[in-house]
Amino acid sequence: MPVADIPGSKSITARALFLAAAADGVTTLVRPLRSDDTEGFAEGLERLGHRIGRTPDTWRIDGRPEGPAVEEADVYCRDGATTARFLPTLAAAGHGTYRFDASPQMRRRPLGPLTRALRDLGVDLRHDEREGHHPLTVRACGVEGGDVVLDAGQSSQYLTALLLLGPLTRTGLRIRVTDLVSVPYVEITTAMMRAFGARVERDGEVFVVEPGGYRATTYAIEPDASTASYFFAAAALTGGEVTVPGLGKDALQGDLRFVEVLARMGAEVEVGPDTTRVRGTGELRGITVNMRDISDTMPTLAALAPYATGPVRIEDVANTRVKECDRLEACAENLRRLGAEVVTGEDWIEVRPAARLRPGTEIRTYGDHRMVMSFAVTGLRTPGISFDDPGCVRKTFPDFHEAFAELTRGLGQ
Structure with a gap:
């Protein structure tokens, strides 16, 4: 009877990299996916000043709750949608000027609902060419938090990015979603946030995320x-x-x-x-x-x-x-x-x-x-x-x- 050895989940690896980078301490990821998308995410974190140690079966990430270690960076997101959507959101919690670009394929994919929500939260974000698409520049000075409305009808990744940001804001986030696809991916996000010590709750169309950051942990990545x-x-x-x-x-x-x-x-x-x-x-x-x-x-x-x-x-x-x-x-x-x-x-x-x-x-x-x-x-x-x-x-x-x-x-x- 064939047994299929499936590599680690792309979705879980990307979220774990964000959480590890934002956590207080050193996180070990066990059996993360090694692919172009996840390597691109890790490379983006390194461009933002995060240190990542690699062995064949683990990644160790030095977390920085205060945000990127550099005040200026250019990040190329390759073809990765999670990289292109999560990393600008992570950078917004820091202090500095961060520019993001991506492949022609990723440049065509929409980003507008997320960037509108970030702007509503006070983030200084500019699309450098086509509105709602890469490339973009974030001039970050931290995020206060508060209430925001989001349309996640095109991609649940927009909501995931905001949820992941929530504990890094000064007062937390209250996100009202007007439409949402791929609900199980959001459930992955909230479960993983709790594993890293965050507090997040859902009441119908409203997600409430408390401030307080994340704590480092050892996290095993399940197969994709x-x-x-x-x-x-x-x-x-x-x-x-x-x-x-x-x-x-x-x-x-x-x-x-x-x-x-x-x-x-x-x-x-x-x-x-x-x-x-x-x-x-x-x-x-x-x-x-x-x-x-x-x-x-x-x-x-x-x-x-x-x-x-x-x-x-x-x-x-x-x-x-x-x-x-x-x-x-x-x-x-x-x-x-x-x-x-x-x-x-x-x-x-x-x-x-x-x-x-x-x-x-x-x-x-x-x-x-x-x-x-x-x-x-x-x-x-x-x-x-x-x-x-x-x-x-x-x-x-x-x-x-x-x-x-x-x-x-x-x-x-």
């Missing part, structure tokens, strides 16, 4: 549930069995709920205390599913969908249009290139069963790691699939191709 979805999908598609250790009933990540989708389609699923197992049964039923809260796994399901016995309709995923690419249209385009029948709307995609997909198809990735990893699953049943940019998996899983090949050998593919 979004990444695990490709391995679980492979088992469901092939009739094989895959076990992922480190993800169980107490996992922080909502994307583990993807296995519930597979169970509805006919797979056998067992979620234990600290492991999750999926076994394919030879049947994949059609399904209609709302994936608003687990939208990072939408491409995984879309890539699996042509092999179902009935239509697969994925709803309430408008926010996938403002990820690394327009994921909804990218999935639709690639499925059509494979010969599948696909219909899309503003916030939904429906894939019809396909008796046979077109072998030898090249997948257009748009530089998006999830296009590669999702359609690698499709390739288990359709030979000769290739990618125009297979290396973009370095964003979250540099060794994906080797790990996936090893797993599929164990599945008898």
Whole structure:
């Protein structure tokens, strides 16, 4: 029975780096994700004057509750959305002038709701070229705190950034959210903040964060549930069995709920205390599913969908249009290139069963790691699939191709 060794969660690693940098003392992160995104986050912290010691399995971060150790810095955020959204927020709590830029791909992604909220809190923040996008400059003098209204309908990362800032303000934050996607990611944030000693509560649409900072700790990073979805999908598609250790009933990540989708389609699923197992049964039923809260796994399901016995309709995923690419249209385009029948709307995609997909198809990735990893699953049943940019998996899983090949050998593919 193949056991998939999934690297650490990108979402948890990014939040842990912020929390460690802001905490009072030295924090040790155990098994953090080592990828382009998280290395970019760590590099950004170092540009802001934070010291990070690395071993193969740990990162040790010297926290600075008072903010960056330098009064001026230029930070390049690469392709990382968490880097590009969290680090300017962290810098705002310090004192100095900090400039942030990012890749062309990240420059296209929206930032406006977060920067409007920061300005409402008194942060001197200027977009240097296009309003609501990188590059930007923060002239920081600490943040007083208070009440703020936020629209997090495009990305929950806007809310996470403000929540993480809350304990670093002088009087705390009271955040009223008018719209919110990907709620499980916010729950990751609040759970981790509490693990670092912060006080945060939710009352309906209002989040209240007390001042008082963070305390250093030793924090273990659980495996990435979004990444695990490709391995679980492979088992469901092939009739094989895959076990992922480190993800169980107490996992922080909502994307583990993807296995519930597979169970509805006919797979056998067992979620234990600290492991999750999926076994394919030879049947994949059609399904209609709302994936608003687990939208990072939408491409995984879309890539699996042509092999179902009935239509697969994925709803309430408008926010996938403002990820690394327009994921909804990218999935639709690639499925059509494979010969599948696909219909899309503003916030939904429906894939019809396909008796046979077109072998030898090249997948257009748009530089998006999830296009590669999702359609690698499709390739288990359709030979000769290739990618125009297979290396973009370095964003979250540099060794994906080797790990996936090893797993599929164990599945008898």
